[in-house]
Amino acid sequence: MSTIKDIAKRTGLSTATVSRVLNQKGKYTQATADKIHQAVQDLDYKINTSARELVTQESNVVMVMVNHSATNFSTQIMQGILSVAQQNGLTIMVIYAGDDAASQQAALDTVSERPVRALLIISVPFTEVTLMQLHDTHIPYLFVSMAYPGTEIPFISSDDYQIGYQATEYLIEAGHTKIGLAGIDPTSYVGEQRQAGYLAALAEHELAMPDELIHTGDYSYATGQQAMTAYHQQADTPTAIVGGSDLVTVGLLNQAQVLGLTVPDDLTLISIDGTELTWMMHPNLTSVTQDFRAMGEKAMQELLDTDFHPNALTSTFIDFKIDARESTEKA
Amino acid sequence: MSTIKDIAKRTGLSTATVSRVLNQKGKYTQATADKIHQAVQDLDYKINTSARELVTQESNVVMVMVNHSATNFSTQIMQGILSVAQQNGLTIMVIYAGDDAASQQAALDTVSERPVRALLIISVPFTEVTLMQLHDTHIPYLFVSMAYPGTEIPFISSDDYQIGYQATEYLIEAGHTKIGLAGIDPTSYVGEQRQAGYLAALAEHELAMPDELIHTGDYSYATGQQAMTAYHQQADTPTAIVGGSDLVTVGLLNQAQVLGLTVPDDLTLISIDGTELTWMMHPNLTSVTQDFRAMGEKAMQELLDTDFHPNALTSTFIDFKIDARESTEKA
DNA sequence: TTGAAAGCGCTAACAA
DNA sequence: TTGTTAGCGCTTTCAA
16 A cells, blocks of 8 residues: 555655645645646555544544434435435444443444544434433534434434324314324334324314324334224224324234225325335325435535534424325225 | 543553553553553543554454445345444444446545455445456455356355246246246346346246246336236236346236236236335235345354455355245135 | 654554 | 553644
């Protein structure tokens, strides 16, 4: 591996000048620049990032912390992040963490061992303790696809309250009065918000909200199936259900069919997420569609726009839309 | 940020001793170790990775190059990679590349700028030129989920020839004689292999193989739909089709239903991949199921087992299995 | 516009 | 068992 010294030697210049030209800093003539670039070609010179990071104490690395149980939508978020990062010469490092403090701390330690530019956190539910530790690293960070309401912690996410609210509102406007909510985890931020939105919509229309209209879960397919079975067995069966995720809604749909129910004739379904699943199913699933890629892009762009100044970071809700499909069509 | 010097000062020891203890190299007493660990705690010392990498010229970073158009299965491969990496104290960096030489070269340049331990390449079709450049970096590399048959290039992947062969064989054994193959890209390694396996199975049973039994594509849902429409319009319609991916097969299935065909009564379908899609559809799709997570795990494990020695790297086919589901059930 | 030289934090001979 | 010291490749004053 050739170094800056080799370039200096070959061109008869000093390492300082080589460094200046390579970083386009300070003054130099076009002639020297040309000579240096030529030598770089000839020697196939590659910068030693470790050395540069050591002296400058900074890097072009953005770390992304992803939840262990990454789902298909985090892929989309990652794609958004990576495309903007790549366009701006930033390198992405990925590190996994779970819901527990220990794994989050371990991840934070790894992050602290390098001069990372910023940290993007996708769906990792930091606890109060790890949140403090995160703060203490002094690394600019941004939560993606989740948020800490009532705090100053910056995030890029959908407005999950509005998602819950509008999904429910959509069903109410279609004439439903007994509306279920299935598969969300009410202890997670996202679930809590969606549920709050759902309840607000019901309250606004003075609709009854018996406990049994809500069957919580973990956003999984199995959760959807179980919820459907439970709804079917209970006295007061809803005529429409908000599925907490696409997987949940597919679980609801399939289990409904097992139970002999037809969608949308016997049961109306609206899903939250709007991944490709929604239009591959029969019937197609109406969904509150989130723009996950935009979330990733916006997150990176926000870092870039604020030049990685932590205090300048602004929280943003990414727009979602409702895609009407067959699962809510009037019979 | 405290450094090794601060630790030395605080403990009254030298930086060399601190380094030894921290890296568990050389000799030292338990007492000094304790003192040092205490100081590390007190000062919240974090190693400066850049400095270490600069002097050792090596790191614990494994780079993963992923195709731009990452699909859901690369998520599973990544999960496998990350879990093994994390268990062994390795950090993963991700970089995207496409099918073109330019993007691959750019990615390789980025890789060359750090002392990475190894490079894992998921579904990025290197050209002859970029393959040479890859070789010239002298970084240990391993292709995942693809291969270069007839070369020494190491890979971890399914045996796509066998996948094509056995999927077809499965349909032949079920009594089919007119079997289609849809949605694969025959110019890709994976597609070429699957097609070769498919053709071999047909040939072995002396079945006719008119061109119109094969409708190529790009493994996408749309490709499946288009293929189905084409099959339906032609004189010699197959009674069974091998879908080149889960998405293709779902496209085939949905389009078949649009065309008034019932699966499996009018048409038998077998899918390649076996992601969750296969059991969420109605009817469930029989599939040749690949173990993508195992692929990722094995790839990392192989690097570990060979201690990152490029020449010791061995290629492995990961087992796949056939999951019989409704789409191939006898009527 | 260019060069000399110091130093980033760490590791690894070599010496004690 | 521990310390001294040189140096990894780069950037950045300061001086020329």
